[in-house]
Amino acid sequence: MTERYNLSTDFLAAAGWSDAVRAPLAGDASNRRYERLQAADGSPAVLMDAPPEKGEDVRPFVAIAEYLTSLGLSAPHILAADPEHGFLLLEDLGDDLFARVVLSAPALETELYTAATDVLLALHSHTPPQSLAPYDAPVMADMAALAYRWYGAQETGSMAAQSEAFHTAFQALLNAHIPDQTVLIQRDYHAENRLWLPTRIGPARVGLLDFQDAMLGHPAYDLVSLLQDARRDVPPAIEQKMLAHYINESRHDETEFHAAYALLGAQRNLRIIGVFARLSLLAGKPHYVDFIPRVWDYLMRDLEHPLLSDIRTQLLADLPAPSEALLTELKAKCGTLQTL
Secondary structure, three states: OOHHHHHHHHHHHHOOOOOOEEEEEOOOOOOOEEEEEEOOOOOEEEEEEOOHHHOOOOHHHHHHHHHHHHOOOEOOOEEEEEOOOOEEEEOOOOOOEHHHHHHHOHHHHHHHHHHHHHHHHHHHOOOOOOOOOEOOHHHHHHHHOHHHHHHHHHHHOOOHHHHHHHHHHHHHHHHHHOOOOOEEEOOOOOOOOEEEOOOOOHHHHEEEOOOOOOEEEOOHHHHHHHHOOOOOOOOHHHHHHHHHHHHHHHOOOHHHHHHHHHHHHHHHHHHHHHHHHHHHHOOOOHHHHHHHHHHHHHHHHHOOOHHHHHHHHHHHHHOOOOOHHHHHHHHHOOOOOOOO
16 A cells, blocks of 8 residues: 555545545546545545645645635535645535536537536626636736747747747737736636536536636636637537627626637637647646647637737747647657656
C-alpha cells in the first residue's frame, strides 16, 4: 500500500466510512484522483484525492461548493474534509453526465442546455464571493497567448515577437470591450462537467463539477464554455437559442453581448488550443490533440465578428491551421518536452 492510500484510509475511518467499498472513477486533466464509495448500508459518496505535494489544494473547491449550494444549486455537498492532506468526501451526484445523456436520449438535448443556461442566469443574479481573483484583460491575454507558446511554436519555431504583438493588441481589445468582471465564472462549464438530476427542481436539476478554479469574470464566459464545447458538437441552432434565451432573461444589450461572446469565445478557444497542445507535449496526454480541430473551427467562427477583424488577420498570419501533419507532429512529440 502506498503512503497516500494509507492516508486516505485514515481519512475515511475518521469520517465513518472505513467499511466502504472503493472503486476508481474517471479523473480529469489535473493531478486529482477520484473513487466512488459505497457504505455497508448502500449509501454512495465520492472520495477526492488531491495531493498537495503535486500543487493541488482542496480549499477553493470547498469554498465554491459551499457558495453554490447556498444558492440552491447542485454542487456536491462536502461530507468531510482534510485540507492538510488533500482529501474530500463528497456527495455522489451520479453518472448522468450531459454528454452521456444526450447520446442515449437525443430528444433531451434542448432541455438539458436550457437547464444549464438557467443555472447561469440564477448564478449571475447573485453577488459573487469577494475572494475571487478577476479574470481580467491581462490574465485573459496571457491565457490566449498560450496558443502561440505551445501550439504555434511547434510548427514555426520561436514565436516570441508574434506572441508579444498579439498579446498587446488582444489585451487592448479586451480592455475596451470587457472592462468589468461582475459574476462568478466556473471556467470549465461544459457537457462533461454537468450532471443531469431530473428529480430535482429548476436550476438544481444540473449537477455541477470542476469549479475550483472559479474567478470573477464576464457573464458571457461560461455560456461560451457551454455552447462552444471542446469535446462535443453543440448544434448551432441550440447555441443560438441559448444565446437568445440568456440575453432575453438577463436583459443584456444584444449587440454588446454578442460582441463579448465572440471576443471571449476567441480568448477561450485560443487558451484551449494552447492547453491541449501542452497536455500532449508536456504531460504525455496525446488524446487532447484530437479536440484541437473542433476548437479551431469555433475560433474561426468567433473571428468572423467585425470587432475581431484585425485580430483575425494577425492570428491567421501567425498560427497554422491544424492540418493532419501538424496534429501528427504534436502527437509524435508527446511527453518529450520539459518546458517551452
